Amino acid sequence: MALLVQKFGGTSVGSIERIEAVAERVIKARQQGHQIVVVVSAMAGDTNRLLGLARQIDEVPTQRELDVLLSAGEQVTIALLAMALNKRGFNAISLIADQVAIRTDNAFNNANIIQVETEKLETLLGEGNIVVVAGFQGRDSENNITTLGRGGSDTTAVAIAGALKADECQIFTDVDGVYSTDPRVVADARRLPSIHFDDMTSMARHGAKVLQLQSVEYANHHKVPLRVLSSFEDGEGTLVNFEPSNTEGAVGVAIKSQQVLTTVAQPLVAVQERLKLFGLAAWCYAGIDDSTYIVTASDDLARLKLALDKVEVAQEHVTTLSVIGVEQADVVEKIAATLAESSLAIYQQQWSARCLSLLIDGQDQQLAVSIIHKQFVVEPESLDNRRLLAVS
Template identity: 75%
Template structure:
């Protein structure tokens, strides 16, 4: 008998039919003798519906009250899922964040979990209940309702798994595991059976969307094994593990789109000071005397314009490809040359011990990721043997 925390996101509980399918899925694990805590998100679309109501009242709604509003989304789901489980003859009890209790800081709309109390969870589990917990929400030290920000249900699941010392935290999603790269772009992409936590963190930080960076880091910190599974299909998914045997030569290629390359005549040190002040992260480099280029997420562009006003101009819409795996140093030149041969301009590259990041024009990202995936993942041996192309 294992203690499992299973998390189902908004798409997985997006309709009554889907909630019933989740109930069946949970029951299957229960019937194998496991103790189960289920963490759920709001039904797909519900958070946006609530946000829409708030925006009608105030374009910039009170942050405290926005959390009071948004937290109802998950409360609806826990009630419906517990009903569906009870109807099928399995004792289930729903708990809101305050009933658990999940204690957070008081950063409304973007709170961090400080502590998960285990007493009520343990009592209910020991009584044979499936416990259904509202994700994404908590209470601060003054008992105000908080939310963890979008994607926070993963963090809730990981935090509960950590507090309960669960055997596994299973993240059910709309893909059946972690892939070597985005399978919508690269048909040859394949599912990984296992991936090491360090590499998963690197993939998530560089754009892999299957797991939120924050929850991967939280899980690593609290030593909670993670498993990514499909809500829609059977399968073993991908285990994110602490085991050193999980470290593989090449893990995969993370893609981050919707970024912009900017240029400014501001000195690098001044630019970085400004960016730090406004909490904007960017990839900076001096391109020549008196000119600095940097890359930033499109989401930060409006704020950047406030900071830099007319002192910057946009160079290009760009993407980054990040190859995660061993011994990148010797391979960068080879792949850059091959991309150039295919007409893909690699504007810059950055290397660290287990990550090589290439900056390319966004329009090239699909072509580029297919080339890089083929060389690094499908035929890695070809890369080792291939002579360096002569580039002038």
């Protein structure tokens, strides 16, 4: 018998019919003899609906009251799922974060989990209950409701799994695993049966969206195996674990789209210090005459303009392709030559021990990803017979 923490996101519980289907999937695991803690998000669209209500009252609502409002979405879902389980004859009980209890710092709208108390969870599991926990929320030291920010339900699930020393934390989503690249971009993308935590962390950091970076880092730190599974079909998914990689070459290509290239008449070091002060993550590189280029998400452009004076947009639509691996300096010329054969330009590149990032025109994204996937994934002999994978 294993102890499993299963997390279902907003699309997985987006309607009564889907909540009923989640109940059946949870019961299937319970019937196999496993102890189950279920963590759920708000129903798809509910968080945005609540945020819209708040902004009808105040365009910039106070952070504390916003957390009180947004945390309500998960409370609806846990109650409905517990009802569905109980109706089927399986004892289930729903808990909000404070009942668990999940303790956080006081960073409203983006809190960090400090501690998950396990006594109540262990008691309820020992009594044979399926425990359904609200994701995305916690309580600070002054008993204020807090929310965990984007991907917060994943983080809740991982934190509970770590505290309970669960055998596995299973993230159920609308895809059936981690793929060799975004299947919406490349039709012959491949599902990966397993991937090392270091590689998954790098890919999440550089744009792969199947798992949120914070939850991957938390799971890695607390040694919690993760498995990505589909909510809508059976399968083994992708296991994120600590087994050494059996490839010496690159292990992933992540994509960051919807980015903008800007420039500012300030030296690189000064820009980096300013961005750090404002908590902005961006790719920066030196231009000419003490100017600096900044690559940032389009959604962060307004914040960038608040942090720096006289920011000018150099190009509105750019994409970053990041090839994750061991020695990326060895492959940069080969990749550049391959893209050049199709008249695809690389504006800028940077690499570290495990990542080569290429800045390209956003309009070239689909063709560039398709070429790299074909040449360096489907036909790995292109890189001295090294086994390569790609992920987005």
